[in-house]
Amino acid sequence: MEIIPAIDIKEGRCVRLYKGDFEKETIYSESPIEVANRWIQKGACRLHIVDLDGAREGSGVNYDIVKEIVSLGVPVQLGGGIRDWEQFDKALSLGLDRIIVGTAALEGSFLSEIVEEFGPEKTVVSLDIKDGQLRIKGWEHSSKVSIDDAFTKMKKLGLKRYIYTDVSRDGTLFGPNFNGIKSMQNRTNINLIVAGGLSSIDDLATLSDMNVSAVIIGKAAYTGDIDIQKAVIKFREN
Numbered sequence: 001m002e003i004i005p006a007i008d009i010k011e012g013r014c015v016r017l018y019k020g021d022f023e024k025e026t027i028y029s030e031s032p033i034e035v036a037n038r039w040i041q042k043g044a045c046r047l048h049i050v051d052l053d054g055a056r057e058g059s060g061v062n063y064d065i066v067k068e069i070v071s072l073g074v075p076v077q078l079g080g081g082i083r084d085w086e087q088f089d090k091a092l093s094l095g096l097d098r099i100i101v102g103t104a105a106l107e108g109s110f111l112s113e114i115v116e117e118f119g120p121e122k123t124v125v126s127l128d129i130k131d132g133q134l135r136i137k138g139w140e141h142s143s144k145v146s147i148d149d150a151f152t153k154m155k156k157l158g159l160k161r162y163i164y165t166d167v168s169r170d171g172t173l174f175g176p177n178f179n180g181i182k183s184m185q186n187r188t189n190i191n192l193i194v195a196g197g198l199s200s201i202d203d204l205a206t207l208s209d210m211n212v213s214a215v216i217i218g219k220a221a222y223t224g225d226i227d228i229q230k231a232v233i234k235f236r237e238n
Contacts, residue, residue, distance in 0.1 A: 001207065001235045002046060002214035004077075005039040005221050005228055006195070007032050007069070009062040010052040016219045018171040020130070022056065028222045032062075036069045039221070043232035046075045046097070048195075048216045054081030055102070060090050070095045079126055079163075088114055100124045100163065106145045106153055115157045124193070125154055129180065130167035151187045161191035161213065169197030171219050176203055181210065199225050201234065208235055 008015055010025065014032045018024035029035045036047055049069065053061035058081050060066075070076050079100030082091050088110075091099050099122060105111040106125070114123055127150060128135045134143035134150060145153075154162060164184045166177040176197045184192060194207055195216035204226070207215055220226040 001204070001212060003044065003204075003228065003231045003235055004046050004048045004193070004214055004216045005042075005044050006048045006050065006216050006218040007035055007039075008050045008052055008218065009065055012062060012065065015052070016171050016222060017052070020128075020135070020167045020170055022052070024171075026219075032065050033068050033072075036072055036074075039228055040072060040074050042227075042229035044074065044228060045232075046077065049076055049078045049080075051078065051080030054087075055079070057081060058083055059087055063090065063094060066096075067094045077124060079124075084110060085113070092118075098122060098124050100126050102126050102128065106150050107143065111153070112157060115159065120158045120160050123159065124161055124163060125150070125159060126163040126165065127184070128165045128167055135167055148187070154190060155188060159190055161193055163193045163195055163216065166196040170195065172197055173199040173219055173223070173225060175199050176207065178206065178210075181207070181212070185210070201226060201231060204231055204235060 009032050013027050014029040014035045015025045015027050049066055051060055051062045060081055066078055075097035077098035077100055078091055078096050082088055082099060082101050134145055166180055169177055174197045176194060181194055191213040193214040194212050198215060198217050199220050217226055221228050
């Protein structure tokens with residue numbers, strides 16, 4: 001199981017939101033690049049970056065910082081505001097390993113077009129769920145697409161992986177929504193990446209036993225509740 005530390009960037013700083021609320025942020029560093037170096041030194045083989053300003057505004061805002069992180073040499077996946085061709089092209093030019101598109105991409109032909117052009121490996125769909133509904137545009141609005149319709153489209157396109165985030169647990173350290181994760185797994189055999197609420201090595205062990213392919217660790221990495229170096233070593237072979 002792959003351990004992927006998260007770096008959420010807002011106004012040029014590394015922050016964490018509480019349950020996706022932009023008014024409830026904690027600043028953990030003035031330098032996302034220093035944070036990226038820290039996770040790399042602890043053995044992270046991939047970084048998960050979210051451009052929070054981009055997610056809210058619908059276009060990339062912190063791309064200069066992202067480009068510098070990419071230059072550190074570790075594969076990077078980026079999400080936040082990538083909802084059309086123009087933004088996808090801009091993100092692609094940064095040298096990213098994977099580009100994350102939100103649920104908004106499922107509402108039109110955009111997702112089908114980018115998968116046809118670049119193949120299913122480059123693109124990851126993020127299913128951000130709150131109160132049983134898919135959330136879009138920085139988690140602030142409900143999607144018109146149902147969860148079942150989302151999976152139908154992802155299967156049809158042959159996508160290799162997707163991210164499941166329980167928004168109500170993100171940034172809380174309450175633990176993952178294991179029932180929600182199992183429900184996702186019952187819908188498809190596409191590789192599942194879990195985010196939201198992770199709080200301990202025990203949480204990671206349970207997810208590994210559930211055959212989750214990767215986890216994105218946010219707040220717990222910054223508080224020290226999960227030691228990234230120990231987690232990388234422990235789950236490297238799992």
